[in-house]
Every structure is written in C-alpha cells, then in structure tokens.
Amino acid sequence: MSGLDFLSPAKADEGAIARSPMERKAQAAGARFEVRDGWNVAVDYSGEAAKGDNVAWADVSHLRKVELRGDYASGEFGTATRSGDAWWCRLTGDRALGVGVSEDPPGALDVTCSYAALTILGPQARETIARFCALDLRPHKAPAHSFRPGSIARQPGMIIVEAENRFLLLFGWAVAEYVWTVVEDAAKPFGGGPIGTEALARASEAVASA
Numbered sequence: 113m114s115g116l117d118f119l120s121p122a123k124a125d126e127g128a129i130a131r132s133p134m135e136r137k138a139q140a141a142g143a144r145f146e147v148r149d150g151w152n153v154a155v156d157y158s159g160e161a162a163k164g165d166n167v168a169w170a171d172v173s174h175l176r177k178v179e180l181r182g183d184y185a186s187g188e189f190g191t192a193t194r195s196g197d198a199w200w201c202r203l204t205g206d207r208a209l210g211v212g213v214s215e216d217p218p219g220a221l222d223v224t225c226s227y228a229a230l231t232i233l234g235p236q237a238r239e240t241i242a243r244f245c246a247l248d249l250r251p252h253k254a255p256a257h258s259f260r261p262g263s264i265a266r267q268p269g270m271i272i273v274e275a276e277n278r279f280l281l282l283f284g285w286a287v288a289e290y291v292w293t294v295v296e297d298a299a300k301p302f303g304g305g306p307i308g309t310e311a312l313a314r315a316s317e318a319v320a321s322a
Contacts, residue, residue, distance in 0.1 A: 129152050132153075133173065133286070134171045134230075134289060134292045135152060135154075138171055141157060141305070142157045142158040143306070143308065154306070154308045155308040157305070157307060166302040167234035167236040167239075167304035168299075169233075169295050170231045171228075171230060173229050173288065174224075175212045176222070177226070178223060179210075180217065181206055189202050190202075190258060190259055191259055197214060198212040198213045199274075199280070202259070211227075227282045230280075230281045230292070230295060231312060232299075233277055237279055240302060241279060241281075243298035244295070245262070247263075249271070249273065255273065259271070265291050267284060267287045267291065
C-alpha cells in the first residue's frame with residue numbers, strides 16, 4: 113500500500129469494513145445492514161413499507177466518487193451526465209466529479225470519503241429540500257440531469273437532479289450526521305422516513321420502466 117492508499121476504501125485492508133458517517137443515525141432508525149463491496153450498507157428498515165409515500169431518503173455515501181483534473185475533465189457546467197451507473201459533473205474549468213464510478217478512468221483521484229451522500233425522492237422531495245436549501249430546484253429551472261452546487265443546510269454541497277422527483281445530495285463527510293437530522297426534520301411533516309438501498313433500487317427500476 114502506497115502513502116495515501118489508506119484514503120481509498122478500494123485499496124484499504126480487505127478485512128476492514130468501511131462505514132458511512134450516518135451509520136449511527138441509520139441504526140437508530142431501525143436499519144438492517146449488510147456488507148456490500150466492503151461497505152456496511154443500510155439495505156432496509158423495520159416498518160419500511162409504511163414510509164416514504166411522499167418523501168424518503170437513503171444513505172448512499174458508499175457510492176464511489178472520483179475527481180478528474182486537466183484534460184480528463186469534461187462536460188457542461190450545470191449538467192450531470194449519465195455514463196453507465198455513474199454521474200459526471202463539471203466542477204471547474206479543469207475539474208470534474210464522478211459519482212457511482214465502478215472503474216477509475218485514467219488520472220482519477222478517489223474522493224469517496226470526502227463527500228457523504230443522500231438520495232431524496234418522492235412527490236414531496238423538492239418541497240422537503242426547499243426547507244433547508246435555497247437552490248432553485250423547480251422543474252423549469254433544474255430539470256432532470258441538472259447539477260447544482262450551493263449551500264445545503266448552510267453547508268457547502270452539490271445536488272444532482274437524477275429524475276423529476278429524485279435528488280442526489282453531496283456534502284462534507286464531517287457534517288453528515290447534522291445533515292441527516294436536518295433532512296429528517298424537514299421530511300417529518302410529510303410523513304417521510306429513511307429507506308434502504310433495496311427499496312432505492314426498486315424505485316430506480318420503476319423509474320427506468322416508466
């Protein structure tokens with residue numbers, strides 16, 4: 113292992129299990145965990161079937177995130193480009209961020225543990241986010257596949273509009289528990305609750321087949 117490889121879950125000790133900074137929040141909410149690709153992932157929750165009709169959120173901090181610089185950085189500002197299972201977003205003139213990357217392109221820097229992530233979805237997802245974020249996510253301003261950097265719960269962050277009522281929020285690893293609490297408070301009036309990756313996958317399949 114080279115000097116900085118310990119920062120990459122993919123290159124860490126194979127016996128180690130990587131954990132989301134929101135794991136304690138998920139555990140307190142009744143999550144059931146399974147180890148997936150070296151990560152302890154909340155796959156479902158007790159009573160999950162009764163949650164999320166209006167809005168739900170899922171911890172997806174385990175998604176692999178990489179940064180590209182220089183000639184490898186491409187794409188238009190304000191747009192998220194889908195490539196396979198990954199989203200690619202232009203950050204600056206010479207920097208791009210990939211989220212959900214399975215294979216590193218040349219020159220990629222692993223930044224998985226720099227950004228925690230939540231997917232928020234459902235008919236009231238936009239209204240929930242509006243309670244703690246000033247970014248204009250109205251459909252005519254931020255249609256599907258938009259990328260919007262800005263303030264999330266008064267913290268630096270980024271939002272990818274994955275679909276009409278589905279948003280991927282990225283924010284600092286160190287403030288993840290705080291953001292979870294903010295999202296939970298904002299979703300409470302709509303009866304929202306956390307869901308696991310299995311329910312999230314089913315929602316993705318439903319969107320793809322619609």
